[in-house]
Amino acid sequence: MASTSNGKKPELSAPVAASPQASASAASSAAPAASVADFKVWNPPRDDAPSSPIPEHPDSHYEHSREELMALYASTQRRLHAMTEGPLLTSKLRNDDAKKQRERERFPRTTIRIKFPDRTMLERTFSSEEKIKSVYKFVRDSLTEEAKPVKFILYQPPRQEYKVSDPEVHDKTLYDLHFSPSSVLLLTFTDPALNRHDVPPPLLPEILAMGRDLASVQAEQEREREKEREAKPPTGGQTLGGAGEGATTAAANGKNLSAEEKKAKLARLLKLKGSE
Template sequence: MTIEAREQLSNFSFSLEQLLPPPTAVMESPAPTSQDSTPPPPPPQEPPVFDRQIKMIRPPANAPAIVELPESFYKLSPNEVKSLYQSHVERRENLENRPLKTQKIRVAEEQERMKKYPKTTIRVRFPDSTMLQATFKSSERVRDLYDFVQSTLETPSRKFLLCLPPRSKLIEPELTLYKAGLAPASNVTFVWIEKAAPGQRDVPAVTQTYLSMMEDLPPPSVPSPVSSPGTASTASNSSASASTKKAGSMPKWLQKGLFKK
């Protein structure tokens, strides 16, 4: 190749480089900083556990024993089944005949009434006269009471019934404790409606966990009498009138002799 051809080839490559666009620089995206990254949402918080304030109470030594009644006493009679069905029908008819109030309004009214007694304290008396005391929300239902009592039993599979004295059976599980008439405090009788197995007759009703919590029944508090000013003046007036009567009942000759100067 001649010198002229080499010069022409170099001039051609130089002109080709001028025609080509310059290479663009690749812009690297900056690494995300801690300020740009959004923190993960906090885990959902569980609602606080309601304190039952559980107590196991030992009865006093002179406490009367519970009279054992036959199982037929606690079984539902045909009249009770009929009245229970009628109460359900009447409740449904009352809801249907009140179209002006929605379910939301009725629930709000019931909650407003329950604000007066937000908590319900219940004592469950077992056949051996021991008592289990616990606190519930008044908005909880009768089935919640049954579930709690069942969780404390040594034989939870054995059927039982809870009654209000003298013979009101708690048999409507969806009723709130407020509607069932248990608020603000009630005594409930525990009754077995299923016979015990031969090896379970001497077994205590509750588990050892609750038996270890046993405490004596506190004595009832007797308020001390408070004397008011009216009571004191009445007492002084009565004593003065009594002395006047005594003085008036004395003979005149004795009065002259005693009060003679």
């Protein structure tokens, strides 16, 4: 990734989208890549800051792009061919297969946070049909020229490593690796000098300059949600006069009556009791 002199957000190289005339086999050979415009940098949290899970995604996060629909179509065609041309499946197996496909289609995108040794995090949203090599490429493109040649490993505790060279990993999609809809991957360099906890990671300067405090951003988002909740009209049958069901019930019980009205009501009750 080339650095920019004007300090603008660096742009990562974008994969070429498949043309409408591409065949189903061509669409299935390479999974669609996510938009390159969306990546974030989170500064290391303060010791007194609460833990920060990946926030819930808006509805647009679960909408399929054109390239994703092409890949899903190609995948469906392959599965249909296997079901019709291969050995017959039992009804239960077919139902299980359909259920898995529906579950897969729920998460067209996967948000990945890469946590460096000093707890700086690099975040980006990928297509769920991409492979782990796309994540590695994104990270490597974000490193300084000095750090690019150094090997690194992405893993999850306690020590589940996701290496591109691992045959159990490199052919699986991010969804197949159970990263969808969001996951955190830790990063360690093979050079111990780059794994220090007291220095920033070897990211490009313009990327480090984009860092924000996750706790403050989440607090700001919570304040915005609170404002939206306060702006919504109250429920419960509010009338034009401002009194809802609660006020009507209170009046029926005599709680909002004046002193004279209460005396008159008491007199009527005593009169009724005396006539019994």
